[in-house]
Amino acid sequence: MLEAQDRVGGRTLNHTFEDGTAIEIGGQWVGPTQDRLYALAAELGVEHYPTWDEGENLLHRDGRLIRYTGESFGLPPHVIAELGLAQWRLDRLARSVPLEAPWSAPKADRLDGETAASWIRRNVRTALGRAFMRVVIEAVFSAEPEDISMLHFLFYLHSGGSLDLLTRTGGGAQESRFVGGSQLVSIRLAERLGDQVVRLGRPVRAIGQGEGGTVVSGEWGSLEAGEVVVAVAPAVIGRIAFDPPLSGRRTHLYAKMPPGYVIKCSARYERPFWRDAGLSGQAGSATHPLAVTFDNTPDGYEGGVLMGFLEGAHGRRASALTAAARRDLVLDGFATYFGEQAREPLEYVDQDWAEEEWIRGGYGAHLGPGTWTHYGHLLREPEGRIHWAGAETSAVWNGYMDGAIRSGERAAAEILAAGAA
Amino acid sequence: MLEAQDRVGGRTLNHTFEDGTAIEIGGQWVGPTQDRLYALAAELGVEHYPTWDEGENLLHRDGRLIRYTGESFGLPPHVIAELGLAQWRLDRLARSVPLEAPWSAPKADRLDGETAASWIRRNVRTALGRAFMRVVIEAVFSAEPEDISMLHFLFYLHSGGSLDLLTRTGGGAQESRFVGGSQLVSIRLAERLGDQVVRLGRPVRAIGQGEGGTVVSGEWGSLEAGEVVVAVAPAVIGRIAFDPPLSGRRTHLYAKMPPGYVIKCSARYERPFWRDAGLSGQAGSATHPLAVTFDNTPDGYEGGVLMGFLEGAHGRRASALTAAARRDLVLDGFATYFGEQAREPLEYVDQDWAEEEWIRGGYGAHLGPGTWTHYGHLLREPEGRIHWAGAETSAVWNGYMDGAIRSGERAAAEILAAGAA
Numbered sequence: 001m002l003e004a005q006d007r008v009g010g011r012t013l014n015h016t017f018e019d020g021t022a023i024e025i026g027g028q029w030v031g032p033t034q035d036r037l038y039a040l041a042a043e044l045g046v047e048h049y050p051t052w053d054e055g056e057n058l059l060h061r062d063g064r065l066i067r068y069t070g071e072s073f074g075l076p077p078h079v080i081a082e083l084g085l086a087q088w089r090l091d092r093l094a095r096s097v098p099l100e101a102p103w104s105a106p107k108a109d110r111l112d113g114e115t116a117a118s119w120i121r122r123n124v125r126t127a128l129g130r131a132f133m134r135v136v137i138e139a140v141f142s143a144e145p146e147d148i149s150m151l152h153f154l155f156y157l158h159s160g161g162s163l164d165l166l167t168r169t170g171g172g173a174q175e176s177r178f179v180g181g182s183q184l185v186s187i188r189l190a191e192r193l194g195d196q197v198v199r200l201g202r203p204v205r206a207i208g209q210g211e212g213g214t215v216v217s218g219e220w221g222s223l224e225a226g227e228v229v230v231a232v233a234p235a236v237i238g239r240i241a242f243d244p245p246l247s248g249r250r251t252h253l254y255a256k257m258p259p260g261y262v263i264k265c266s267a268r269y270e271r272p273f274w275r276d277a278g279l280s281g282q283a284g285s286a287t288h289p290l291a292v293t294f295d296n297t298p299d300g301y302e303g304g305v306l307m308g309f310l311e312g313a314h315g316r317r318a319s320a321l322t323a324a325a326r327r328d329l330v331l332d333g334f335a336t337y338f339g340e341q342a343r344e345p346l347e348y349v350d351q352d353w354a355e356e357e358w359i360r361g362g363y364g365a366h367l368g369p370g371t372w373t374h375y376g377h378l379l380r381e382p383e384g385r386i387h388w389a390g391a392e393t394s395a396v397w398n399g400y401m402d403g404a405i406r407s408g409e410r411a412a413a414e415i416l417a418a419g420a421a
Numbered sequence: 422m423l424e425a426q427d428r429v430g431g432r433t434l435n436h437t438f439e440d441g442t443a444i445e446i447g448g449q450w451v452g453p454t455q456d457r458l459y460a461l462a463a464e465l466g467v468e469h470y471p472t473w474d475e476g477e478n479l480l481h482r483d484g485r486l487i488r489y490t491g492e493s494f495g496l497p498p499h500v501i502a503e504l505g506l507a508q509w510r511l512d513r514l515a516r517s518v519p520l521e522a523p524w525s526a527p528k529a530d531r532l533d534g535e536t537a538a539s540w541i542r543r544n545v546r547t548a549l550g551r552a553f554m555r556v557v558i559e560a561v562f563s564a565e566p567e568d569i570s571m572l573h574f575l576f577y578l579h580s581g582g583s584l585d586l587l588t589r590t591g592g593g594a595q596e597s598r599f600v601g602g603s604q605l606v607s608i609r610l611a612e613r614l615g616d617q618v619v620r621l622g623r624p625v626r627a628i629g630q631g632e633g634g635t636v637v638s639g640e641w642g643s644l645e646a647g648e649v650v651v652a653v654a655p656a657v658i659g660r661i662a663f664d665p666p667l668s669g670r671r672t673h674l675y676a677k678m679p680p681g682y683v684i685k686c687s688a689r690y691e692r693p694f695w696r697d698a699g700l701s702g703q704a705g706s707a708t709h710p711l712a713v714t715f716d717n718t719p720d721g722y723e724g725g726v727l728m729g730f731l732e733g734a735h736g737r738r739a740s741a742l743t744a745a746a747r748r749d750l751v752l753d754g755f756a757t758y759f760g761e762q763a764r765e766p767l768e769y770v771d772q773d774w775a776e777e778e779w780i781r782g783g784y785g786a787h788l789g790p791g792t793w794t795h796y797g798h799l800l801r802e803p804e805g806r807i808h809w810a811g812a813e814t815s816a817v818w819n820g821y822m823d824g825a826i827r828s829g830e831r832a833a834a835e836i837l838a839a840g841a842a
């Protein structure tokens with residue numbers, strides 16, 4: 001197991017505050033139907049607890065804060081009705097997209113021929129409804145509706161169950177968190193495998209394959225292997241020199257799977273003061289760059305942690321700021337939603353996943369228009385002795401930790417089957 | 422001048438037939454307003470001649486061949502009317518896109534939020550009109566309408582003048598050809614610069630920059646330079662290890678500029694037999710994979726050369742075939758349009774640009790939805806001592822040889838201005 005970085009975990013990463021409290025600055029949640037992640041965590045003794053989900057949520061709109069609970073999202077009834085209809089259409093269409101072969105969905109060419117943005121424009125008519133859908137898509141994909149093929153949007157909904165399941169906290173993909181932080185799953189697994197198996201700081205620069213096997217090499221030396229599993233993010237696969245070179249078609253597939261843009265931002269406070277005001281810490285805004293926030297206080301911690309995402313264009317703009325200006329922008333978001341106290345945290349940390357040289361973006365890659373129908377069949381197709389894993393290759397929970405585990409199991413099964421044949 | 426390959430010319434490439442006749446298997450044409458290309462060719466003594474454009478053109482439709490001349494394209498009047506209206510709208514919209522800053526066009530967000538495919542679906546209602554637009558876009562971009570941001574489509578039309586100018590032979594971008602083949606321009610320029618300046622077979626693997634200058638290196642060794650111009654295709658920029666690493670934003674820009682897919686196919690015959698039948702050699706089909714053909718016989722040559730493109734999905738499918746099956750497919754196209762004689766050429770050659778390891782696709786890169794508005798301003802913005810050139814960075818004739826020359830002149834001016842400051 002050759003890892004480019006000096007740590008395991010990929011797009012999961014713990015951060016330890018000065019007082020020893022660990023939070024996640026990468027992927028973190030686990031929820032219903034993510035059975036493979038639950039199973040692996042249980043096997044490794046990593047426990048989980050419910051994400052904080054008590055109190056009222058906030059919608060920030062036209063400079064006002066609207067408190068709500070339940071399904072209303074603080075929106076007016078006609079917008080709720082419109083969004084409800086759109087969601088019904090989306091989930092119905094999503095169910096028609098076969099997870100193993102999205103290109104064979106009814107009207108796949110047409111759906112893959114447009115962006116989620118143009119579909120929403122036709123199917124959601126109010127400015128508020130459109131703005132809300134944009135925030136939801138940015139929160140789910142860390143990419144903008146114009147980036148994403150409508151077919152990919154539908155596949156992704158189906159892959160994770162439904163729009164509701166993807167966006168919910170309780171009962172959805174944000175339902176639970178891991179004790180000690182999600183990276184602990186990878187850390188424990190690496191400990192079990194040991195240093196002889198898991199080699200850190202070994203960027204793979206070249207993979208050659210011939211009749212007899214493969215040679216994987218880098219500045220650190222080289223290794224021989226019968227079969228190779230490549231499980232890096234699609235955006236960085238092109239940095240590996242393959243011999244023979246990858247086919248033009250596969251190169252184009254990865255050229256059409258750009259990563260999302262997200263900066264995940266966390267602030268630690270002496271107390272979770274927003275809870276005193278009856279607030280859940282969950283806020284959404286169509287105008288403030290910090291469009292989505294959560295109470296990310298670990299279970300049993302006496303302090304408080306607010307977390308928010310700078311997604312898509314907001315993330316790119318914030319990445320061009322100085323660290324201090326970015327901190328101010330984020331704290332302004334927290335203060336707008338939860339009060340002036342939020343401007344003075346004990347600690348602040350943010351993580352820009354596009355700046356990670358061996359990852360280049362989070363949460364994961366999305367498929368632009370025309371990609372599933374033209375290149376999708378290559379996603380899991382081995383090239384000789386090279387197999388492809390990673391969250392983006394999974395049919396179920398694509399883009400999530402659970403999908404990453406499933407992809408590893410699938411790649412392992414491929415190799416075992418090849419050995420048996 | 423460090424060139425990865427053992428030849429100059431990039432996406433232009435001559436092929437010499439057994440009898441010594443040179444044709445182009447890459448970019449080839451020059452036309453009105455491509456002043457910088459005309460000027461450079463003249464300076465280097467490379468002459469040009471009109472592309473063969475006599476005789477009737479063919480539209481292949483529903484298994485029938487329809488002969489036409491002029492502007493009718495062999496289409497029924499109601500389709501001509503519909504396409505004429507669409508073209509008028511396109512050219513009017515295109516003129517509103519500022520070439521130096523497409524993101525500042527009126528309604529840029531909306532135009533960049535959809536694909537050319539969804540715009541065409543709304544604005545062209547007949548199946549035949551839509552099929553025709555698809556063939557035109559594939560011929561111009563070597564990519565499908567669903568791949569391309571509508572804003573990029575409009576920018577590109579404006580960059581080259583108008584849809585008419587881009588697609589015409591006489592009076593348009595296909596008007597003339599170079600004596601000896603277009604690669605001769607680069608070959609002559611390299612000869613003038615000499616071996617001390619032009620170093621072939623030197624793939625650049627790393628570019629480091631500091632206060633004092635830059636270090637450019639590869640397996641061949643390293644060189645120091647005050648400033649560096651990177652003029653490789655966007656799809657392969659990521660193969661260079663930059664130190665400090667490129668910003669996440671710039672990495673994402675290139676991740677959202679996939680190349681087109683095109684296989685350019687040529688067959689040589691004893692005579693240009695189609696001319697005897699009053700045909701120009703120019704055919705278009707919405708059903709045969711070889712969707713666009715030309716008479717590519719060099720001026721004064723007694724033999725005949727037919728050339729055709731396998732674009733986009735047709736190219737990808739054909740690339741998966743054996744060389745013999747691909748040849749049969751292409752010759753079947755020529756025979757369908759020009760008669761059975763076409764099945765037996767003296768020679769056949771094709772070039773799949775996606776398989777070129779240092780280029781990875783032709784004719785060039787296109788911008789998917791959301792890219793111009795979110796990343797476009799980075800396209801020509803230097804990163805310290807690194808400057809960006811290549812056809813994709815040009816405001817005028819973007820994607821063409823003329824644009825490539827303009828981009829080089831612009832990058833040189835940047836460096837001179839930096840030196841003067």
